[in-house]
Amino acid sequence: MRFGPTILDQAEYLASCTHASAGITRTYLSRAHRKAGDFLVQLMQDAGMDAAYDAIGNVVGRYAGRDETAPVIVTGSHQDSVVDAGRYDGVFGILSPIACIADLNRRGVHPHNPIEVVAFGDEEGVRFEVTMIGSAGLAGSFDPSWLDRRDDQGTTMRDALLEFGGAPNEWATVRRDPSRIACFVESHIEQGPVLLNEGLPLGVVTAIAGVSRLRGTVLGIAGHAGTVPMPGRRDALAAAAEMALAIENLALKNEAPIVATVGKFAVAGGGAINVIPGRVEFTVDLRSPDDAIRRDAVAQLVDLCQAIAKRRQVQVEWQRFFDLDAAPCDEALQDQLAHAIKAHGVGVRRLPSGAGHDAMKFAGFARIAMLFVRCGNGGISHNPLEIMTAEDADIATRVLLSFFENFSSGSMVASHAA
Amino acid sequence: MRFGPTILDQAEYLASCTHASAGITRTYLSRAHRKAGDFLVQLMQDAGMDAAYDAIGNVVGRYAGRDETAPVIVTGSHQDSVVDAGRYDGVFGILSPIACIADLNRRGVHPHNPIEVVAFGDEEGVRFEVTMIGSAGLAGSFDPSWLDRRDDQGTTMRDALLEFGGAPNEWATVRRDPSRIACFVESHIEQGPVLLNEGLPLGVVTAIAGVSRLRGTVLGIAGHAGTVPMPGRRDALAAAAEMALAIENLALKNEAPIVATVGKFAVAGGGAINVIPGRVEFTVDLRSPDDAIRRDAVAQLVDLCQAIAKRRQVQVEWQRFFDLDAAPCDEALQDQLAHAIKAHGVGVRRLPSGAGHDAMKFAGFARIAMLFVRCGNGGISHNPLEIMTAEDADIATRVLLSFFENFSSGSMVASHAA
Numbered sequence: 001m002r003f004g005p006t007i008l009d010q011a012e013y014l015a016s017c018t019h020a021s022a023g024i025t026r027t028y029l030s031r032a033h034r035k036a037g038d039f040l041v042q043l044m045q046d047a048g049m050d051a052a053y054d055a056i057g058n059v060v061g062r063y064a065g066r067d068e069t070a071p072v073i074v075t076g077s078h079q080d081s082v083v084d085a086g087r088y089d090g091v092f093g094i095l096s097p098i099a100c101i102a103d104l105n106r107r108g109v110h111p112h113n114p115i116e117v118v119a120f121g122d123e124e125g126v127r128f129e130v131t132m133i134g135s136a137g138l139a140g141s142f143d144p145s146w147l148d149r150r151d152d153q154g155t156t157m158r159d160a161l162l163e164f165g166g167a168p169n170e171w172a173t174v175r176r177d178p179s180r181i182a183c184f185v186e187s188h189i190e191q192g193p194v195l196l197n198e199g200l201p202l203g204v205v206t207a208i209a210g211v212s213r214l215r216g217t218v219l220g221i222a223g224h225a226g227t228v229p230m231p232g233r234r235d236a237l238a239a240a241a242e243m244a245l246a247i248e249n250l251a252l253k254n255e256a257p258i259v260a261t262v263g264k265f266a267v268a269g270g271g272a273i274n275v276i277p278g279r280v281e282f283t284v285d286l287r288s289p290d291d292a293i294r295r296d297a298v299a300q301l302v303d304l305c306q307a308i309a310k311r312r313q314v315q316v317e318w319q320r321f322f323d324l325d326a327a328p329c330d331e332a333l334q335d336q337l338a339h340a341i342k343a344h345g346v347g348v349r350r351l352p353s354g355a356g357h358d359a360m361k362f363a364g365f366a367r368i369a370m371l372f373v374r375c376g377n378g379g380i381s382h383n384p385l386e387i388m389t390a391e392d393a394d395i396a397t398r399v400l401l402s403f404f405e406n407f408s409s410g411s412m413v414a415s416h417a418a
Numbered sequence: 419m420r421f422g423p424t425i426l427d428q429a430e431y432l433a434s435c436t437h438a439s440a441g442i443t444r445t446y447l448s449r450a451h452r453k454a455g456d457f458l459v460q461l462m463q464d465a466g467m468d469a470a471y472d473a474i475g476n477v478v479g480r481y482a483g484r485d486e487t488a489p490v491i492v493t494g495s496h497q498d499s500v501v502d503a504g505r506y507d508g509v510f511g512i513l514s515p516i517a518c519i520a521d522l523n524r525r526g527v528h529p530h531n532p533i534e535v536v537a538f539g540d541e542e543g544v545r546f547e548v549t550m551i552g553s554a555g556l557a558g559s560f561d562p563s564w565l566d567r568r569d570d571q572g573t574t575m576r577d578a579l580l581e582f583g584g585a586p587n588e589w590a591t592v593r594r595d596p597s598r599i600a601c602f603v604e605s606h607i608e609q610g611p612v613l614l615n616e617g618l619p620l621g622v623v624t625a626i627a628g629v630s631r632l633r634g635t636v637l638g639i640a641g642h643a644g645t646v647p648m649p650g651r652r653d654a655l656a657a658a659a660e661m662a663l664a665i666e667n668l669a670l671k672n673e674a675p676i677v678a679t680v681g682k683f684a685v686a687g688g689g690a691i692n693v694i695p696g697r698v699e700f701t702v703d704l705r706s707p708d709d710a711i712r713r714d715a716v717a718q719l720v721d722l723c724q725a726i727a728k729r730r731q732v733q734v735e736w737q738r739f740f741d742l743d744a745a746p747c748d749e750a751l752q753d754q755l756a757h758a759i760k761a762h763g764v765g766v767r768r769l770p771s772g773a774g775h776d777a778m779k780f781a782g783f784a785r786i787a788m789l790f791v792r793c794g795n796g797g798i799s800h801n802p803l804e805i806m807t808a809e810d811a812d813i814a815t816r817v818l819l820s821f822f823e824n825f826s827s828g829s830m831v832a833s834h835a836a
Contacts, residue, residue: 192645226772227610241659354644
C-alpha cells in the first residue's frame with residue numbers, strides 16, 4: 001500500500017494532539033490545535049506546498065498548478081474534534097490530500113489547476129458554540145460578531161485568536177473570490193453504517209442533508225400517581241412518548257430518505273416516582289437531502305403531535321430553532337469521483353450525507369463534491385471506537401489522487417479545446 | 419356550621435408554622451413542627467384532653483371513656499408536610515377529631531371507649547427519607563437504626579430528637595399493646611378527583627392500595643442522528659417511549675382498579691439533540707388495592723416490555739426496589755362510617771385510597787378505617803392549590819363525631835350484652 005499505513009500513523013500522531021488527559025479532544029485555538037497545526041504545516045511543506053496559518057487559524061497549503069492563473073481546487077477538512085473523539089473524523093480529509101500532493105511532488109507532476117489543502121481550525125463548534133468557523137471564513141459567511149463570543153472560561157474568540165498568533169481584525173482577508181475556486185472537494189469518514197453494511201470502501205455523496213430542529217413542550221396536568229384514576233389523566237409524559245413514536249414512524253415509513261431523532265427528552269424538574277408528569281420537553285432533529293420533503297415532514301410531524309395532544313387533552317408548543325438547507329453536490333464532480341472509483345475496480349455507491357460537513361459552507365459559493373470512506377465498528381463516530389482501515393484509507397487516497405490528476409471543469413475543458 | 423369555619427381557621431394557623439420563606443413546608447422535628455405541636459397540645463387541652471409529646475415527637479391527646487379499661491379508639495394523622503404543601507393534607511385528620519372531642523366535652527359526653535388523638539410527627543418522610551415514622555412508633559414497626567439517619571445538613575434523627583426535647587432512647591415506649599386498641603380511624607383529604615367528580619363530600623375507604631415500584635433501564639446503541647438510517651437503529655428512547663405507553667395501556671385497559679405511572683424518564687447524560695439515545699432510565703409506580711392483581715400486573719408489564727425490547731433489539735433491565743402490600747379496611751368499621759354518612763343524608767361512596775396514609779402502618783396491628791373528604795380544584799394535593807371547603811370540613815367532622823359516639827367493636831357489643 002502506498003498511502004494507507006502512513007496516513008494512519010499520521011492520524012495517530014494527531015490523536016496525541018489533545019488537551020484531554022485521556023482520549024482525543026482538540027478544540028479551536030487550543031494548544032492542541034497549535035501542536036496539530038504545526039505538524040500539518042510541516043507535512044504540507046515536506047509535500048512540496050507553500051503552507052502557513054491564515055488570519056483565523058486555518059492551515060492552508062498550496063501546490064502550484066501548471067496554470068497558476070487557473071481557478072484553485074480547494075480540498076481539506078477540519079482539524080478540531082468533539083470531546084472524546086475518534087481518530088479520523090475531519091483529520092482524514094486533511095491527511096489524504098497531503099499524501100496525494102506528496103506523491104505528485106515526488107513524481108514531479110503538477111496538475112493543470114493549483115490545489116490548496118485546508119485544515120479548518122473549527123468545524124465542530126465545541127469551544128465557541130458556533131460551528132464551521134474555518135470554512136465560513138473562506139466561503140464568505142464568517143460573522144465578525146463571533147469574535148466576541150466567549151468560551152467556558154470567559155475568553156473571547158478575539159483574545160484566543162490573538163494568543164494563538166492569528167489576526168482577528170483581518171478575518172475578511174480569509175474570504176476567497178468564488179470565481180477563483182474550481183471546486184471544493186472533501187474526503188471524510190462516513191460516520192454511519194451504510195458503506196460498511198454494503199461491503200464497500202467508498203461512496204460518492206449526492207447531497208449533504210438539510211436539517212430542521214424543533215423543541216416540543218408538552219403541558220399536561222401533574223398529579224398524585226396513586227390518587228388520579230387512569231381515565232382522567234392528562235399525563236405529559238405519556239403524550240410526549242406517543243409523539244416520539246409518531247415522529248419515529250413518520251421517518252421510518254417515509255419513502256424518501258429522511259431521518260428523525262428525538263435526542264433530548266426530559267420531565268420538568270427531573271420528575272418524581274409518585275407524580276404524574278405535568279410538563280415534558282423534547283427535541284426533534286429531522287434531516288433530508290431534499291428540502292421540500294424535509295419541510296413537508298416537519299409540517300406533518302407538527303400535525304401528528306397536535307392530534308395526539310388534542311386526543312389526550314394536553315397542549316403541545318413548538319419552538320423551531322434551527323433550519324439549514326441541504327447542500328447538493330455537483331453532478332459532474334460526482335461523475336468524476338465515480339469514474340475514479342470505477343477505475344480502481346470498486347463498485348460505485350452514491351449516498352446522501354446525514355451529517356453536516358465543511359463542504360456545506362461552500363454550497364452556493366463553489367461547486368462541491370464529497371468522497372465518503374467506510375466507517376468500521378458498526379459505523380460509530382464521535383467516539384474513540386471510530387475505525388478506518390489502512391486499506392480503506394489507501395483506496396480513498398488513490399481515488400482522490402485520480403480525481404486531482406483528471407480534474408476537469410466546464411471552463412477547463414473549454415480552455416483546453418481553445 | 420358547627421365545625422367547618424373553625425377547623426379551616428386552625429388549618430390556616432398551622433399553615434403559618436413553616437420553615438419556608440413562602441409556602442408551607444413543615445418537616446419532622448423542625449421549629450415549625452414545634453410551633454405546630456405546641457398549638458395542637460393547647461388545642462387538645464382546651465378540648466378536655468390530657469395532651470403531651472411522646473418520646474419521638476408525636477403529640478398525643480387522650481379523652482377519657484366511660485370505661486377507662488376499654489380499648490382505645492386511636493385517631494389522627496400527620497402534622498408534617500411535603501415541600502410547598504397544601505393546607506389540609508394530614509392536618510385535617512388531627513383538627514377534625516379535636517373538634518369532635520371539644521364538642522363532646524362541651525356537652526359533658528364521654529363515649530364508652532377512651533379516644534386518643536395523635537398528631538404524628540412524620541409521615542411524608544421529607545427530612546430523613548423514611549416515611550411514617552410517627553405511626554410506625556405506635557404500631558410497633560419503628561426501626562431504631564433510623565435514629566442514625568442524617569438529614570441534608572448531616573444532623574442525625576437522634577440529635578434532632580434530643581434538640582426537639584424528645585427521648586430517642588425511649589422510642590420503644592411509644593409502641594402500643596394492640597389488644598388495647600379498639601381501632602385506628604383516620605380522616606384525610608382524598609388527594610384525588612373521585613369524590614369531586616361524583617359531587618360527593620365524603621367517601622369510605624375500602625383499602626389503601628399496595629404499591630410496586632420498579633426502575634427500568636433500556637440499553638440501545640447511541641449513534642449520530644444524521645448518519646444512522648432509520649431501519650437499523652436501536653434507539654433506547656423510542657423503545658422506552660413504547661414501554662411507557664404499554665404500561666399506561668395495561669393499567670387503562672385493566673378491569674380491576676389499578677394505576678400505573680411512569681414518573682421519571684431520562685436519557686443518560688441528558689441526551690443531545692443530534693445523538694440517538696443509547697440509554698434511558700425510567701421508573702414505574704404501580705398500585706392496586708388488590709395485591710394479587712398488582713403482582714400479576716407487574717409480571718405482565720415486565721413481559722410486555724421484554725417483547726418490545728426483543729423486537730427493537732435493545733435490552734431492558736429491571737430493578738424492583740419497593741413493594742408494599744395493600745392495607746384493607748375493616749368491613750364492620752366501613753359499615754359504621756357508612757351508617758354515619760347516611761344518617762347525615764349524604765350518599766355513601768366506597769373507594770380505595772391510591773395514596774399511602776398513617777393508617778397503613780396499623781394494618782395487621784389494629785382494625786383500621788378511613789374517611790375521605792372531597793379535594794377541590796380538580797383533586798390537586800401536595801400543592802398550595804389544595805382546597806377543602808368549610809362545608810365539607812363540617813360534614814366530615816359531624817360524621818366522625820357520630821362514629822365516635824356510636825362506635826361498637828365486636829368485643830364491646832359482647833361486653834355490653836354481658
